[in-house]
Amino acid sequence: xxxxxxxxxxxxxxxxxxxxxxxxxxxxxxxxxxxxxxxxxxxxxxxxxxxxxxxxxxxxxxxxxxxxxxxxxxxxxxxxxxxxxxxxxxxxxxxxxxxxxxxxxxxxxxxxxxxxxxxxxxxxxxxxxxxxxxxxxxxxxxxxxxxxxxxxxxxxxxxxxxxxxxxxxxxxxxxxxxxxxxxxxxxxxxxxxxxxxxxxxxxxxxxxxxxxxxxxxxxxxxxxxxxxxxxxxxxxxxxxxxxxxxxxxxxxxxxxxxxxxxxxxxxxxxxxxxxxxxxxxxxxxxxxxxxxxxxxxxxxxxxxxxxx
Numbered sequence: 369x370x371x372x373x374x375x376x377x378x379x380x381x382x383x384x385x386x387x388x389x390x391x392x393x394x395x396x397x398x399x400x401x402x403x404x405x406x407x408x409x410x411x412x413x414x415x416x417x418x419x420x421x422x423x424x425x426x427x428x429x430x431x432x433x434x435x436x437x438x439x440x441x442x443x444x445x446x447x448x449x450x451x452x453x454x455x456x457x458x459x460x461x462x463x464x465x466x467x468x469x470x471x472x473x474x475x476x477x478x479x480x481x482x483x484x485x486x487x488x489x490x491x492x493x494x495x496x497x498x499x500x501x502x503x504x505x506x507x508x509x510x511x512x513x514x515x516x517x518x519x520x521x522x523x524x525x526x527x528x529x530x531x532x533x534x535x536x537x538x539x540x541x542x543x544x545x546x547x548x549x550x551x552x553x554x555x556x557x558x559x560x561x562x563x564x565x566x567x568x569x570x571x572x573x574x575x576x577x578x579x580x581x582x583x584x585x586x587x588x589x590x591x592x593x594x595x596x597x598x599x600x601x602x603x604x605x606x607x608x609x610x611x612x613x614x615x616x617x618x619x620x621x622x623x624x625x626x627x628x629x630x631x632x633x634x635x636x637x638x639x640x641x642x643x644x645x646x647x648x649x650x651x652x653x654x655x656x657x658x659x660x661x662x663x664x665x666x667x668x669x670x671x672x673x674x675x676x
Contacts, residue, residue: 373614373615375615375620379611379614379615379620382607382611383611383620383623383626384623384626386604386607386608386623387623387624387626387627387630388626388630389599389600389604390469390600390604390627390630390631391469391626391627391628391629391630391631391633391634392630392631392634393595393596393600394456394460394465394466394468394469394472394631394635395465395631395634395635395638395639396592396595396596397409397410397456397457397460397465397592397596398460398464398465398468398635398639399465399588399592399638399639400588400589400592401460401461402584403583403584403586403588403589404582404583404584404589404592404593405457405461405575405580405581405582406456406457406458406460406461407454407457407458407571407574407575407578407580408571408572408575408580408581408583409457409592409593409596410453410456410457410567410571410596411567411568411570411571411572411574411575412568412572412593412597413593413596413597413600413601414453414563414564414565414567414568414571414601415564415565415568415572416593416597416598416601417564417597417598417601417602418561418564418565418568420597420598420602421557421560421561421564421602422561424557424606425557425558425561428557430555430557430558432558432561433554433558436550437550438549438550438551438554438558441545441546441549441550441551442551442554442558442559442562443562443566444545444549445542445545445546445551445559445562445563445566446562446563446565446566446567447566447570448538448539448541448542448545449538449539449542449562449563449564449566449567450563450566450567450569450570450571451535451538451570452472452535452538452539452542453535453567453571454570454571454574455531455532455534455535455538456468456472456531456532456535457571457574458528458531459471459527459528459529459530459531459532459535460528461528462524462525462527462528462531463524463525463527463528463529463531463532464525464528464635464639464641464642465631465634465635465639465641466631466632466634466635466636466641466643467525467528467529467532467647468528468529468532468631469627469628469630469631469632469635470510470532470628470631470632470651470654470655471507471510471529471532471533471535471536472532472533472535472536472539473536473624473625473627473628473631473658474503474507474533474536474537474540474654474658475536475537475539475540475543476540476543476621476624476658476661476662477499477500477503477536477540477657477658477661478536478537478539478540478541479539479540479541479543479544480492480496480500480540480661480662481500481540482540482541482543482544483543483544483547483548486544486547486548487547487548490547492661495660496660496661498660499656499657499658499659499660499661500657500661501657502653502654502656502657502660503653503654503656503657503658503661504657505653506650506651506652506653506654506655506656506657507533507650507654508650509646509649509650509653510529510646510647510649510650510651510654511526511529511530511650542563546559556605556606556609556610556612556613557606560605560606560609564601621662622659622662624658624662625655625656625658625659625662628651628654628655628658629655632648632651
């Protein structure tokens, strides 16, 4: 049985880098949306990343497992992954990158709720329930407390925010399926390949059906595709899975709140997106809730240790 470690300097540095990259990806998608539709860009990046993962598996002489029925949950997580990014791509047409990254990264909350229901070992603690309540209160404030002076029409932004939240739900459901099926023991490359292939098919088809396949060939577009394919969808996910195999997941999960923070700052800095006071007032309890849910067990043990 693998014994996972507490975080060391290497893990902290890698998590900071990953959170920065994941916060930046929404900003890059939004920045190039006029030249390539997000749905088409995410579809293409998924296909390119799938090729890279396939080549890595060939180099490792790693075969896809299908004989034990693992392909069934593999297809399910692939469809959920594709749905998540279909919602993200459509949502970015209506809302800002900073809004999208906050609502999408509610995923740990929905994953925790699903795992609480499915796995006895994943029962939520009092601290985690408090985090969920706080996060949902923040979501309500972020949705319904917005000002009318935003650059994007309030109704359109509300729709985009809702799609981001639904994307977070799809991501949370993906985590539940991975943790509660035979995929839990599958190599990370195989799980990732199911997700990338499904996302490629779903999003490219959606782009053709909605006439969003135009590409205005600019250096920014090709740089964005390279960044999204090689850095985000391939390298960062493999590093994340490597970290999960070596370090305690609860400690790593606490860092997830940094991704929305990076997204908000980068969206305001690089895209000059307005950051509404009402949105910030809602985002703060959401982020605190994510920290409590992701690291609830660790916080409980830490408090017990202080009480002794």
